[in-house]
Amino acid sequence: MKNGFLKHDPQDLSPQYLEDLATGYWFSEVLFTAVEAGLFTLLAGGGMRAAEIAAALGFDPAGTERFLNALCTLGLLGRNGDVFFNTRLSDTYLVGGREHYQGNSILWRKYLRESWRGLRECLEAGGRVAYPPPEESGENMRRRVEMYIRAMDDVAGTKVREILPVFEGVFGTGRILDVGAGSGAVAAGFLQCFPGLTATLVDLPEVLEFAKGMLEERGLGGRFTCHPANILEPDALPEGPFELVILSNIVHAYSEREIALLLSRAAGCLGAGGYLLVHDFFPEHRPEKAALLDLNMLINTYNGRVLSAGWVREELEARGLCCTEPVPLRTDTALVIAARDAGALGRLRLAPEQRLISRIRSLGFREVRSIPAAEVHVPDWVDLRCRYGCENYGRPHCPPHTPPPEKTRAALRDFSTALLLEGEPPARDFQRRVLAAEREAFRTGYYKALAFWAGPCAFCPSCPESGPCRHPGEARPSMEGCGIDVYETVRRAGLSLRTLQDRRDYVKYFALLLLE
Ligand SMILES: C[S@@+](CC[C@H](N)C(=O)[O-])C[C@H]1O[C@@H](n2cnc3c(N)ncnc32)[C@H](O)[C@@H]1O
Numbered sequence: 001m002k003n004g005f006l007k008h009d010p011q012d013l014s015p016q017y018l019e020d021l022a023t024g025y026w027f028s029e030v031l032f033t034a035v036e037a038g039l040f041t042l043l044a045g046g047g048m049r050a051a052e053i054a055a056a057l058g059f060d061p062a063g064t065e066r067f068l069n070a071l072c073t074l075g076l077l078g079r080n081g082d083v084f085f086n087t088r089l090s091d092t093y094l095v096g097g098r099e100h101y102q103g104n105s106i107l108w109r110k111y112l113r114e115s116w117r118g119l120r121e122c123l124e125a126g127g128r129v130a131y132p133p134p135e136e137s138g139e140n141m142r143r144r145v146e147m148y149i150r151a152m153d154d155v156a157g158t159k160v161r162e163i164l165p166v167f168e169g170v171f172g173t174g175r176i177l178d179v180g181a182g183s184g185a186v187a188a189g190f191l192q193c194f195p196g197l198t199a200t201l202v203d204l205p206e207v208l209e210f211a212k213g214m215l216e217e218r219g220l221g222g223r224f225t226c227h228p229a230n231i232l233e234p235d236a237l238p239e240g241p242f243e244l245v246i247l248s249n250i251v252h253a254y255s256e257r258e259i260a261l262l263l264s265r266a267a268g269c270l271g272a273g274g275y276l277l278v279h280d281f282f283p284e285h286r287p288e289k290a291a292l293l294d295l296n297m298l299i300n301t302y303n304g305r306v307l308s309a310g311w312v313r314e315e316l317e318a319r320g321l322c323c324t325e326p327v328p329l330r331t332d333t334a335l336v337i338a339a340r341d342a343g344a345l346g347r348l349r350l351a352p353e354q355r356l357i358s359r360i361r362s363l364g365f366r367e368v369r370s371i372p373a374a375e376v377h378v379p380d381w382v383d384l385r386c387r388y389g390c391e392n393y394g395r396p397h398c399p400p401h402t403p404p405p406e407k408t409r410a411a412l413r414d415f416s417t418a419l420l421l422e423g424e425p426p427a428r429d430f431q432r433r434v435l436a437a438e439r440e441a442f443r444t445g446y447y448k449a450l451a452f453w454a455g456p457c458a459f460c461p462s463c464p465e466s467g468p469c470r471h472p473g474e475a476r477p478s479m480e481g482c483g484i485d486v487y488e489t490v491r492r493a494g495l496s497l498r499t500l501q502d503r504r505d506y507v508k509y510f511a512l513l514l515l516e
Pocket residue numbers: 152153156179180181182183184185186202203204207229230231232247248249250253
């Protein structure tokens with residue numbers, strides 16, 4: 001697990017990753033059981049002993065102690081002697097009734113487990129095989145819809161808190177249109193933050209019935225209207241203009257053809273200075289999560305599929321809108337924001353470094369990580385490895401023609417940030433992408449942007465026999481040639497790099513882009 005997320009490292013050939021994938025459900029089951037039993041809510045009042053917890057939950061005491069120990073190792077409980085207590089994480093997100101509660105969403109994941117068991121049948125059939133029973137009672141359906149809405153509400157509540165800072169100070173008075181609003185939590189976040197806004201929520205009638213109650217509970221009665229409709233119908237969306245049109249987690253719900261139509265209609269509702277906000281799972285942000293959600297759509301919907309942020313941007317640009325690059329949230333989703341003119345996008349609070357990282361990532365790097373420039377490690381031994389043991393020693397962009405470690409250390413003090421760019425062979429393509437990233441940074445205003453790559457320059461098949469480099473404007477030195485310990489610097493950025501054992505090993509390339 002890296003950064004709390006099960007992530008494959010192609011250089012890691014131990015079978016541990018497979019074991020972790022295979023036992024993924026052990027982790028889920030422990031969480032589901034604890035949430036369903038209300039364990040964290042029970043402990044909200046203070047720590048308890050295993051026997052007391054077992055008695056309160058109706059569990060066997062011996063098994064309970066082992067269960068509580070497992071939760072401690074997962075960081076969901078702490079232990080002081082024989083007393084178990086909530087950690088900060090579980091106290092914030094897993095105590096029923098608290099503002100940031102995620103239990104409904106977690107239990108919805110548990111509910112979906114049944115349909116995921118049919119993955120193989122879905123693959124054989126080419127799509128969804130499990131449907132709610134046709135004879136399902138009205139009451140059952142109501143309960144299922146409520147469960148779904150409450151699950152979406154938990155997640156959307158946390159997402160909108162991440163989204164709002166991007167719009168800080170942007171809206172005065174105006175109207176929001178929330179398309180496929182679910183619980184209305186995203187619109188509600190905007191209403192709470194911008195008292196001059198009102199909202200129209202569009203969703204199916206049975207969903208809006210719940211959304212209405214939930215917004216009223218949030219004290220937003222009188223500031224929203226519900227517009228029950230099937231958003232796939234041509235005239236489903238109410239008449240604009242709207243200052244903000246929200247499409248949150250709806251792009252993955254249908255096919256490209258249907259979403260292209262929906263984007264057209266949503267764009268048509270936009271006021272002159274308005275924004276279209278698309279919030280979704282995109283492969284550009286979290287490829288693994290996006291691909292698994294795509295399977296979730298295969299299993300659980302008629303024709304839903306995950307579309308890329310690039311596709312969304314192209315569709316919106318084809319309709320005359322200007323778009324931001326994908327704006328990653330700290331969590332597993334990202335935004336694309338569109339407007340009729342670029343000036344409106346300029347009013348958004350998008351951190352320049354974050355925007356640059358998105359653009360650089362879209363050049364085809366596997367990872368782009370930012371670290372303080374002071375974290376780049378320049379010990380005194382590295383250029384000796386070039387001098388003794390590298391056949392490229394003496395080439396125009398290798399030692400002794402590259403800056404010695406003391407010069408590199410001094411230069412690094414003139415920069416605040418270093419981006420580590422991870423890619424793969426062929427070396428020439430990688431190095432071209434690094435140059436493109438450096439140019440992109442320069443164009444964005446980082447006039448000191450300076451790139452180093454790993455390994456010797458691969459621009460030409462060979463350097464001139466004598467004399468200077470043929471392409472001094474394109475060639476860059478390697479990190480190691482300037483004294484940088486690439487392995488340690490990569491590790492400090494939270495990434496990994498191993499020495500190669502044999503020819504079949506997966507090769508990773510890294511480059512460093514210094515910014516100020
Ligand atoms: C994944 S949820 C997202 C809800 C909300 N926007 C959020 O971010 O929490 C998708 C929503 O779209 C609604 N929806 C899907 N298809 C629809 C349709 N054809 N007409 C109206 N609403 C639809 C669903 O009822 C659901 O509330």
